[in-house]
Amino acid sequence: xxxxxxxxxxxxxxxxxxxxxxxxxxxxxxxxxxxxxxxxxxxxxxxxxxxxxxxxxxxxxxxxxxxxxxxxxxxxxxxxxxxxxxxxxxxxxxxxxxxxxxxxxxxxxxxxxxxxxxxxxxxxxxxxxxxxxxx
Numbered sequence: 398x399x400x401x402x403x404x405x406x407x408x409x410x411x412x413x414x415x416x417x418x419x420x421x422x423x424x425x426x427x428x429x430x431x432x433x434x435x436x437x438x439x440x441x442x443x444x445x446x447x448x449x450x451x452x453x454x455x456x457x458x459x460x461x462x463x464x465x466x467x468x469x470x471x472x473x474x475x476x477x478x479x480x481x482x483x484x485x486x487x488x489x490x491x492x493x494x495x496x497x498x499x500x501x502x503x504x505x506x507x508x509x510x511x512x513x514x515x516x517x518x519x520x521x522x523x524x525x526x527x528x529x530x531x532x
């Protein structure tokens with residue numbers, strides 16, 4: 398799926414609106430984990446070296462997810478999944494619940510307030526848009 402600039406602007410608008418909405422609480426035991434064996438191997442040269450690898454969320458950067466991957470998750474879990482893409486790129490979260498959750502992850506290093514959409518690879522952009530529909 399190729400995201401046009403019009404679709405990308407819609408995704409960015411939805412993400413901005415989402416940041417203005419109340420936070421759904423997600424605790425560590427609520428965070429979903431999809432087994433690594435479901436992820437397809439990809440060439441890592443196409444990915445930014447500024448991304449945290451070796452996390453339970455790596456598959457969101459290496460393959461397109463589908464409804465079967467998230468069908469048993471609630472909105473809070475889906476929200477954490479979506480924001481894990483941003484967290485792996487070093488986003489600092491304004492939302493206290495997200496900030497607290499990701500600061501508890503050994504791999505997380507918040508270094509930037511925003512991550513430009515152009516820094517996400519094709520899987521990350523598509524998965525953000527997909528997860529927004531179910532959040």
